[in-house]
Amino acid sequence: MGRPHTAGCDGAGAAAELQVGESGGKFVLGRRRRSASWVKMPRVKAAQAGRQGPAKRRLAEHFAAGEIITDMTKKEWKLGSPIGQGGFGCIYLADTNSSKSVGSDAPCVVKVEPSDNGPLFTELKFYQRAAKPEQIQKWIRTHKLKYLGVPKYWGSGLHDKNGKSYRFMIIDRFGSDLQKIYEANAKRFSRKTVLQLSLRILDILEYIHEHEYVHGDIKASNLLLSYKNPDQVYLVDYGLAYRYCPEGTHKEYKEDPKRCHDGTVEFTSIDAHNGVAPSRRGDLEILGYCMIQWLSGHLPWEDNLKDPNYVRDSKIRYRENIASLMDKCFPEKNKPDEIAKYMETVKLLDYVEKPLYQKLRDILLQGLKAIGSKDDGKLDLTVVENGSLKAKPVAKKCHFIKLCICI
Structure with missing residues (x-):
């Protein structure tokens, strides 16, 4: 599978993973040391991880429940309560825009980051190319599957707030x-x-x-x-x-x-x-x-x-x-x-x-x-x-x- 020992490969990166509950309660964000399964290295600077961190990213601003965002197809989405916040990104419950507020049983979530941050942009490219609902449904039909465990991509776009630009993506909600x-x-x-x-x-x-x-x-x-x-x-x-x-x-x-x-x-x-x-x-x-x-x-x-x-x-x-x-x-x-x-x-x-x-x-x-x-x-x-x-x-x-x- 791989070739034998390669000289000069050392070091380990660090990351934090934030688990957020639907109640909106915040969990402490920090380095987890229970096991290295919580350690993830940025792909580009793996060998340097631990010696210098990635470039500083801007923090995401809070959006009020009920705020309307419009994706690239001009479809409107209404934000619900925030259910997660990290160093530069936020996650909100979301549903298609209607006269009703977004309930705790909302079927989707929206991930929001300042538009000049990189991680969400990278993830978006995958979803746009490979996770459209019609692509997934076609695969399920042709391969006679009961379901396929790839999150469905429902939309994305840019949203301006207080003179700042934010990138967002709507996907399924999970347990x-x-x-x-x-x-x-x-x-x-x-x-x-x-x-x-x-x-x-x-x-x-x-x-x-x-x-x-x-x-x-x-x-x-x-x-x-x-x-x-x-x-x-x-x-x-x-x-x-x-x-x-x-x-x-x-x-x-x-x-x-x-x-x-x-x-x-x-x-x-x-x-x-x-x-x-x-x-x-x-x-x-x-x-x-x-x-x-x-x-x-x-x-x-x-x-x-x-x-x-x-x-x-x-x-x-x-x-x-x-x-x-x-x-x-x-x-x-x-x-x-x-x-x-x-x-x-x-x-x-x-x-x-x-x-x-x-x-x-x-x-x-x-x-x-x-x-x-x-x-x-x-x-x-x-x-x-x-x-x-x-x-x-x-x-x-x-x-x-x-x-x-x-x-």
Whole structure:
């Protein structure tokens, strides 16, 4: 998958992630140190992260509930209560303009930033190219899916207020992220849940890959449940999405020391560790690491996440011997053979090779069959209580929107 050790790849960036509740209450924004899954490096200056921060960005101004904004198609949207604020961006409930105020059950949210800030602009490019509702619905029909876990893009534009220009984007509203549920489950998901999640994530990855993008940062905190259906999961945070194949021409394999270790260190691909731009095989490799962690509760290199070179070298070593990776993470006899087969298949992919997504899905479907289950679309999100698994539905009042703030 990746090439061996590359000299000069070191350092780790820092970011903050703000989780915001629908009640409008604010959470403290700061660096999270519970695990490196909360550490995200800006793509452009990865090697310098930690030594100097990104350019200072202007703060977003508050908008009053009821304010009307008009998108590029001249459609009007009414803002509701603010449900999140970060260092330079705000998120509000939103609905199409009407005589009524925007209620707490609003179906959409609007993300707002000063127009000269960069993160929302980057994310907008992905949504405009690949996430229009008609694109997603066409894919669902032609591939006979029940749903596709890509947020729908409903509109965007510029809004002037008090002589300042703001960029905004309207997308679907979502529920809780999987990281919170994973931690509530004592950092374990059942084998069925892991396989069900991964099947839906493969659907998502195939879609965005076919639309010339890779995600590069698949992890539980970037996977949100549907606002209305807790059996549906959506991949969010496309601020770092990379257009790997513009106009049908795949980017070439090129190691760049300035980009070493991009992404979330414990999950990121070997290519990313070596400073290579993300590709399809990298997304699939990251998903493999997620599956292993969700099922076993850990990854072998989590003992030293502060040293990204150590993490990279560990991944390279285990890639050469997938069986040893499985022995390390699953010492019991009943190992998930389907995950081993998945990892073996992914490691054979060339950098520019198109994956056989159905082959990977078939491997996971065989795993479901091996445990006497099937792809029924149900996510068995259970909570460990007194050492045993007990079914517990996701609380309907726990609705979160995720806003990533690079600092």
